[in-house]
Structure formats: structure tokens, C-alpha cells
Amino acid sequence: MSTQRRALVIGGSMGGLLAANLLHRAGWDVQVFERVGEALAGRGAGIITHDKLFDAIRRAGAVVDGTMGCATHSRVTLDRAGKVLAEMPLEQILTAWGRLYRLLKDVFPAARYHFDKSLTRIEQDAATVTAHFADGSRTVGELLIGADGIRSTVRAQLLPQSKPQYVGYLAWRGLADENAVSDETRRALSDRMGFGLPPGEQILSYLVTGHDNSTRPGHRRFNFVWYRPADEQTGLRDLLTDAAGRHYEYNIPPDRIRREVIAEMHAAAERLLAPAFVDIVRATAEPLFQPVYDLESTELAFGRVALLGDAAFVARPHVGLGVTKAAGDAQSLVDALTAQPDDVAAGVKEYAAKRLEFGRTIVAHARLLGLSVGIPENGGPQSPLMAYLRRPEIVIREIAVPDWAERTLNLSRL
Ligand SMILES: Cc1cc2nc3c(=O)[nH]c(=O)nc-3n(C[C@H](O)[C@H](O)[C@H](O)COP(=O)(O)OP(=O)(O)OC[C@H]3O[C@@H](n4cnc5c(N)ncnc54)[C@H](O)[C@@H]3O)c2cc1C
Missing domain, CATH: 3.50.50.60 (FAD/NAD(P)-binding domain)
Structure with a gap:
């Protein structure tokens, strides 16, 4: 036995x-x-990786090498016109869930x-x-x-x-083929992670591995994550309802999202985002959204x-x-x-x-960190901490960084 x-x-x-x-x-x-x-x-x-994740993957018996993901060397915050408002160096490996x-x-x-x-x-x-x-x-x-x-x-x-617990906003996400966007977009965001801060919203985008898990230039994909407010009872409920009137409680499959919902999201991108983000959002064949909890x-x-x-x-x-x-x-x-x-x-x-x-x-x-999306509670004014976290040079320093534990300490002192 x-x-x-x-x-x-x-x-x-x-x-x-x-x-x-x-x-x-x-x-x-x-x-x-x-x-x-x-x-x-x-x-x-897309997935942001950390050294501790690679340690665990090695321990699990898998090989961690240069094909793991795409390297980014810096971060930028772009304004609506695409002008760089802040930049800082940061090496990170970005990969895809698949x-x-x-x-x-x-x-x-x-x-x-x-x-x-x-x-x-x-x-x-x-x-x-x-x-x-x-x-x-x-x-x-x-x-x-x-x-x-x-x-x-x-x-x-x-x-x-x-x-x-639903937090009052959702994340639109998706992957766009690198070749489906313009040269300008590739130049703007190929080796750096980009952030944008429209009022009460936030977007970030970075390159990840391609369909075939390739890290080769020309075969990669741009990942974007765009946080937008959605009231639970009205906005979110409507977004989670398909064209046949079926309501999905938590997550709607991407192919069931109504056409007018996607069209409205594209129109909002044109209105609110820097041209490189608009390009990536529009080039995404199958965008999806996930309520944040x-x-x-x-x-x-x-x-x-x-x-x-x-x-x-x-x-x-x-x-x-x-x-x-x-x-x-x-x-x-x-x-x-x-x-x-x-x-x-x-x-x-x-x-x-x-x-x-x-x-x-x-x-x-x-x-x-969710304060950096910029949605004040109960529709009130922005708190000083929210305003601080939404500063172009602060958002790139605080969001999804490796030394987050030290940062917790620093932010809690503010
Ligand atoms: C298909 C998929 C894609 C994802 N993509 C991303 C991404 O792109 N970026 C990102 O940051 N995170 C993504 N996530 C979430 C991410 O995997 C998790 O946040 C994190 O890795 C923790 O993973 P987890 O295994 O604990 O939970 P999850 O990844 O949520 O996995 C839970 C698993 O349990 C299974 N399951 C649920 N209920 C039952 C049941 N009753 N019996 C048997 N199985 C059950 C689900 O089908 C699922 O495979 C994704 C998750 C899934 C399932």
C-alpha cells in the first residue's frame, strides 16, 4: 500500500x-x-511579475528564462495629448496569464x-x-x-x-496585437509602461507576450487596464446584461458584451485618453471588463x-x-x-x-492605491491623499511596484 x-x-x-x-x-x-x-x-x-513569483515557479519545476515575458525599463504618465508629464526608470518583466x-x-x-x-x-x-x-x-x-x-x-x-465587496469601479482590459497599432504608439509605449489619469479614471498599458507566448518584437501584444466608475445598481448591472437581456451576476463573457457598450467605451477613449491609449483600446479585438472587488x-x-x-x-x-x-x-x-x-x-x-x-x-x-483612480467617496471632493496619489510622478512610483511593503509604510505616514 x-x-x-x-x-x-x-x-x-x-x-x-x-x-x-x-x-x-x-x-x-x-x-x-x-x-x-x-x-x-x-x-x-497581462500579469506584472515579481522576483518572488519566479522563485516559486522555479521551485515548482519550471524553467524561468528570457522567454518569460517582455522587459520594460521605465514608466511614463501621459496627458490627454500624449505629452510626457513624468517619467522614472523601473525594470519589470511583464507577461500574459496564458x-x-x-x-x-x-x-x-x-x-x-x-x-x-x-x-x-x-x-x-x-x-x-x-x-x-x-x-x-x-x-x-x-x-x-x-x-x-x-x-x-x-x-x-x-x-x-x-x-x-464591489468597490464602485471596474477594469476594462484587453490585448492588442503589436502590429495592429501605429508606429507612434509603438514608439511611445514599446519599452515603457504608460499611465493616464483622466478625471475619476486611470489607464495603464504595457507590452506582454504574444499569442504564441513569443517575446519577439512584432509578435507581442499591448495589454491595457482602464479603471472606470460604475454604480453597482444601475451602471454595472446594465453593463453585465447581454443583448438578449440575460444578466450575468459577476462577469460577462467578452463575446456577450453588447455592441453599444463597446462603442460607448471606444467613444470615451477618444474623449479622455492620450492617442497611444486610444490606438491600443481600439485595436483590441475582444475587450473585456471585470468589476473590481x-x-x-x-x-x-x-x-x-x-x-x-x-x-x-x-x-x-x-x-x-x-x-x-x-x-x-x-x-x-x-x-x-x-x-x-x-x-x-x-x-x-x-x-x-x-x-x-x-x-x-x-x-x-x-x-x-485605489484612491489613485480618483473616485471620491459619496461624490465629495478629492481628499489630499487622493490628490497626492494622482500626481503624475506619484502614480508611476506607487502602482504595482516591487517594493510595495516599504511604500505601505511611507504612504500610511502621509
Ligand atoms: C481564465 C483566467 C484568466 C485570468 N487572467 C488574469 C489576468 O490576465 N491578469 C490577472 O491579474 N489575473 C488574472 N486572473 C486571476 C488570477 O489568476 C488570480 O488573481 C491569481 O492568480 C490567483 O489565482 P487563483 O488560482 O487563486 O484564482 P483563479 O485564477 O481565480 O482560479 C480559480 C480556479 O478555480 C476554478 N474553480 C472555481 N470554482 C470551482 C469549483 N467549485 N470546483 C472546481 N474548480 C473551481 C476556476 O475555474 C478557476 O480556474 C485570471 C484567472 C482566470 C481563471
Whole structure:
């Protein structure tokens, strides 16, 4: 009989794949269960990377090399006419979600990754945990990891009071082929990350890997993220309704977004954004938008069950840490389980003690950075902190930077 301990990982995206690979390499019998029925790699947009993410990817058994992403060397803030208002040097590697997914999926044994498996509930006793799926099947393990994202079924069962809170704005995103934009746009933004600050909004754009994950000039794509306000009851509800009148509660598939919604977004781009951003937005074949949420879990350990990644905490994208946080969670959990070889629940508890505080800190920091979008609460005037964060030289210094922890300290003193 095998003495391998069995781990059930719910969710086969970034958090799930990182945890699964690390546990597999630590000697566990790991099974991943993903709700979606086919490879996810075609979806997603740009990802800002950090050294800690690369450490985790190496530890997961994948190779980190020059093909990982596109290098950017500086950041600029552009005004409406495209004039540079502020610039600062910063080296960063920018990649696409699909590139990381492929990398992590390819190093994990395919036979242990199960598509089309939607968890419905879990139960546990002193020695085991059982996962029940929508197709009526179930499976038993000694550890279950809830890596099932912001709408986690695992969290909803164990911690129903922790729910995502809509923050009043959404992010339009998309990828435009580098060759689909003008020479001027390429010159303006090819090796630097660009920011724009229309009143009460914010846009940023940078180059990421291409369709074939290529980093070669001519084969890359421009990613953009454009934050725009949307009232939950009226604006957001309307945007989440398709042409047939069907309303999507959280995310509308890109091909269901109504034509007039896209046309209005294009018209707003012409009105509000620098020419390079307008070019990128218009050249994006399939734009999508995501409502922005804050999510804080009050607990991450439930006996043999652990929450990680977006199932545990979601910080607004301004910190640029979504995947890096999931990687840190996965490493911390596997380290704690390794340190407690005879007691899974004690390992899970040790993990939670370390990562709860971290999660709270980055959610708070991302909330603070959210002020840089410039939407005053209750329609009031801009606070001095908001005005400060929206200064052209400050926004490029604070948004999605590697040394965010030091910055938290500096900003909290203001
Ligand atoms: C297709 C896709 C594209 C993304 N693109 C981007 C991007 O471009 N930029 C960015 O910053 N972030 C993106 N994200 C989010 C990013 O992956 C997360 O913020 C972060 O990496 C943490 O990942 P996670 O694995 O914890 O959560 P997620 O990436 O949200 O993954 C959760 C996974 O769990 C699965 N799942 C949910 N419920 C169940 C269930 N009941 N049973 C089984 N499986 C379930 C989901 O299908 C999903 O694959 C994307 C996520 C997905 C799923």
C-alpha cells in the first residue's frame, strides 16, 4: 500500500497549479480538480511579475528564462495629448496569464489534472476530507486546498460571512496585437509602461507576450487596464446584461458584451485618453471588463482544509500582486506541511498564522492605491491623499511596484 499522503486541490488556475506542483515535488499524491472543461490558457490578459513569483515557479519545476515575458525599463504618465508629464526608470518583466498557466500546467502530470470537475461541497472527519462534485462523484484525501478563486465554493461553505465587496469601479482590459497599432504608439509605449489619469479614471498599458507566448518584437501584444466608475445598481448591472437581456451576476463573457457598450467605451477613449491609449483600446479585438472587488477571509485553516490565492484574499489590481500572492501562499502552505509531517491540520494552521496578516496588509494597501483612480467617496471632493496619489510622478512610483511593503509604510505616514 502507498504511504503517500493524498492532497485534493480544488481549482486548476495559478494558485492551484503552484500548490499542486510544489506538493507533488514534496512527495504528495496530488489530484487537481478544475471546474472548467477545457484548457484555460486562451483566456486572461497581462500579469506584472515579481522576483518572488519566479522563485516559486522555479521551485515548482519550471524553467524561468528570457522567454518569460517582455522587459520594460521605465514608466511614463501621459496627458490627454500624449505629452510626457513624468517619467522614472523601473525594470519589470511583464507577461500574459496564458504564458504562466501553460508553464505551470506543462510541468504537472496531466493524468492528475481533472477538467470538468466542479466541487459542490466538502466534509471532513478526524482522518480524512471528502470532496463531492457536481457530476455525483466524490474523492477522499488527507488535505484539501481551496484554490477556487474569488467565488470559492470551499470558502462559501466554511466561511459564508466572507464575501467579495464591489468597490464602485471596474477594469476594462484587453490585448492588442503589436502590429495592429501605429508606429507612434509603438514608439511611445514599446519599452515603457504608460499611465493616464483622466478625471475619476486611470489607464495603464504595457507590452506582454504574444499569442504564441513569443517575446519577439512584432509578435507581442499591448495589454491595457482602464479603471472606470460604475454604480453597482444601475451602471454595472446594465453593463453585465447581454443583448438578449440575460444578466450575468459577476462577469460577462467578452463575446456577450453588447455592441453599444463597446462603442460607448471606444467613444470615451477618444474623449479622455492620450492617442497611444486610444490606438491600443481600439485595436483590441475582444475587450473585456471585470468589476473590481476587495475580499478578506477571516480564517484560512479549517482542520484539513486550507484556502489560498484569490479564494483567501483578493487585493485590487493596483498592487499587481495577484499571482505573486498566490505563489507566496502556495510556498508557505507546502513549507508548513513539510515542517509538520505527521499532522496535516497543524501544518494548515501554521500556514494560516503566517498568511492571514500578509493578506490583510496587501488588501489594505491595494485599497489605499485605489484612491489613485480618483473616485471620491459619496461624490465629495478629492481628499489630499487622493490628490497626492494622482500626481503624475506619484502614480508611476506607487502602482504595482516591487517594493510595495516599504511604500505601505511611507504612504500610511502621509
Ligand atoms: C481564465 C483566467 C484568466 C485570468 N487572467 C488574469 C489576468 O490576465 N491578469 C490577472 O491579474 N489575473 C488574472 N486572473 C486571476 C488570477 O489568476 C488570480 O488573481 C491569481 O492568480 C490567483 O489565482 P487563483 O488560482 O487563486 O484564482 P483563479 O485564477 O481565480 O482560479 C480559480 C480556479 O478555480 C476554478 N474553480 C472555481 N470554482 C470551482 C469549483 N467549485 N470546483 C472546481 N474548480 C473551481 C476556476 O475555474 C478557476 O480556474 C485570471 C484567472 C482566470 C481563471
